[in-house]
Amino acid sequence: MPEKGRxxxxxxxxxNFDEKxxxxxxxxxxxxxxxxxxxxxIAPQIAGSITRDDIVPESSVWSQMDHxxxxxxxxxxxxxxxxxxxxxxxxDFRRLAESMQRTEALRDKISLDTIIELLTDWLRAARKGQxxxxxxxxxxSKCPAMVSEYTVLLPLYELFIEEPFEIGxxxxxxxxxxEIDGWVADWTKEYPEAAESFKVSGQKxxxxxxxxxxxxxxxxxxxxxxxEVARREAEDALAMLQVFSVGMLVxxxxxxxxxxxxxxxxxxxxxILQGQTLKNGHSGFYRFRNTTGRISKALLTDLKARGLDLAxxxxxxxxRNEFQEHLLDALLMYSRAALQDGLAEKLLYIVVALESxxxxxxxxxxxxxxxxxxxxxxxGTVEERKRVIKVTKDAYSLRSGFMHHGADVDDLKVIEEFMxxxxxxxxxxxxxxxxFTTKAHFLDTLENRKLA
Numbered sequence: 240m241p242e243k244g245r246x247x248x249x250x251x252x253x254x255n256f257d258e259k260x261x262x263x264x265x266x267x268x269x270x271x272x273x274x275x276x277x278x279x280x281i282a283p284q285i286a287g288s289i290t291r292d293d294i295v296p297e298s299s300v301w302s303q304m305d306h307x308x309x310x311x312x313x314x315x316x317x318x319x320x321x322x323x324x325x326x327x328x329x330x331d332f333r334r335l336a337e338s339m340q341r342t343e344a345l346r347d348k349i350s351l352d353t354i355i356e357l358l359t360d361w362l363r364a365a366r367k368g369q370x371x372x373x374x375x376x377x378x379x380s381k382c383p384a385m386v387s388e389y390t391v392l393l394p395l396y397e398l399f400i401e402e403p404f405e406i407g408x409x410x411x412x413x414x415x416x417x418e419i420d421g422w423v424a425d426w427t428k429e430y431p432e433a434a435e436s437f438k439v440s441g442q443k444x445x446x447x448x449x450x451x452x453x454x455x456x457x458x459x460x461x462x463x464x465x466x467e468v469a470r471r472e473a474e475d476a477l478a479m480l481q482v483f484s485v486g487m488l489v490x491x492x493x494x495x496x497x498x499x500x501x502x503x504x505x506x507x508x509x510x511i512l513q514g515q516t517l518k519n520g521h522s523g524f525y526r527f528r529n530t531t532g533r534i535s536k537a538l539l540t541d542l543k544a545r546g547l548d549l550a551x552x553x554x555x556x557x558x559r560n561e562f563q564e565h566l567l568d569a570l571l572m573y574s575r576a577a578l579q580d581g582l583a584e585k586l587l588y589i590v591v592a593l594e595s596x597x598x599x600x601x602x603x604x605x606x607x608x609x610x611x612x613x614x615x616x617x618x619g620t621v622e623e624r625k626r627v628i629k630v631t632k633d634a635y636s637l638r639s640g641f642m643h644h645g646a647d648v649d650d651l652k653v654i655e656e657f658m659x660x661x662x663x664x665x666x667x668x669x670x671x672x673x674x675f676t677t678k679a680h681f682l683d684t685l686e687n688r689k690l691a
Contacts (some may be wrong), residue, residue, distance in 0.1 A: 246344045246379045253375045259335050260358065260374030264365040266328065269320035300359055315359055317366045332358065339378065348386050350464040357381055385461035391469035396495055396502040398452040398532040404539055406476035407554030410455045414448045473498060478574035479550035483542045486577030487662050490585065490654045494577035495530045504530055546669040553672055562675040566668055569596040573665060583641045583648040589661050590638050599682060606635045615688050617663045630656045
């Protein structure tokens with residue numbers, strides 16, 4: 240596990256950040272005063288005082304959001320004045336925060352929201368004349384105290400496992416009753432006055448989490464960034480698991496091995512009236528949905544034999560060559576098909592994933608090259624290769640009909656066979672993770688195999 244470490248930024252980048260921050264600070268002008276201090280004196284009986292800070296604390300920061308829920312303007316108070324970051328000024332402010340957050344020193348440890356808050360604090364201090372630090376020095380001085388080692392747990396949707404397993408840096412494990420009781424006991428010890436409230440929370444956690452799988456990852460960061468990085472890595476890890484699910488082999492099946500809240504389970508409710516009288520009604524899943532998942536030791540052994548361990552190793556690589564990056568991106572795209580209900584949606588994700596890995600550029604003939612390159616990867620005989628090429632062309636024609644003419648994707652037999660071939664193809668590609676350095680190297684090898 241990495242240590243907290245120092246937060247060092249290259250001097251040139253630091254100079255650039257500080258120049259932009261100073262320009263922002265000097266360009267801000269105050270809005271009209273928040274308070275009118277020229278009121279006439281009055282002398283009522285006073286039982287208690289409400290100060291200005293009680294009404295609008297001097298640390299107040301407030302935002303304006305656009306229609307997508309993204310912050311589009313920011314305001315902060317200095318003494319009795321409000322300073323505004325709006326329009327192009329706000330855009331410059333946000334770009335500065337984003338550039339700082341993307342530096343190697345900060346990107347995995349400090350969130351963008353935290354950088355924005357720290358830069359706002361620096362602007363306030365600069366307008367007060369209280370800052371002796373540059374913007375970058377101010378931000379970096381605050382970071383070490385925020386960063387620690389944290390373990391983030393992300394509950395999965397209705398998944399039960401017989402034993403824990405790792406995918407990349409993520410440990411998939413069960414939350415136990417004893418663990419939840421420990422959380423409640425620790426909080427009760429620290430805040431005894433809220434003991435009853437914690438007990439209620441503990442009972443809810445037991446209903447929602449106990450015995451179910453979670454994605455667990457330990458990392459060094461501030462809490463918000465820890466949750467962001469953990470979610471990103473958990474989603475990638477679960478994508479590798481989804482590659483080996485029933486949703487990648489059965490056209491009308493869908494995989495629910497996903498984070499809690501991302502399951503998109505369709506349900507229905509209806510009432511049947513005769514005149515004004517209720518005759519019947521029903522609530523339940525839309526079509527049959529067996530959304531509860533189980534991964535036994537036997538199933539886990541099978542998943543690993545098919546390539547889950549290889550996918551896990553690919554995720555764990557700190558430095559990937561060009562071919563490995565292309566393969567990982569293709570697998571992440573391919574995995575999305577497992578979560579889809581419709582045949583058209585499944586087909587689109589599968590074809591896009593194949594194109595990203597098997598085509599050199601947009602000038603190549605798509606159907607011919609996809610079919611031949613899949614065939615020479617998985618086909619052992621001439622007849623097998625001919626069949627792979629035909630089914631790939633048929634599947635691609637269904638995809639084109641849907642994309643360009645809105646035609647239904649309804650040839651279940653073609654889709655089923657095509658999904659089987661692509662599943663075998665990606666399993667073979669995982670076995671070749673360390674055989675190629677670039678995508679061109681891989682495609683050249685296939686071309687040479689065709690000509691052999």
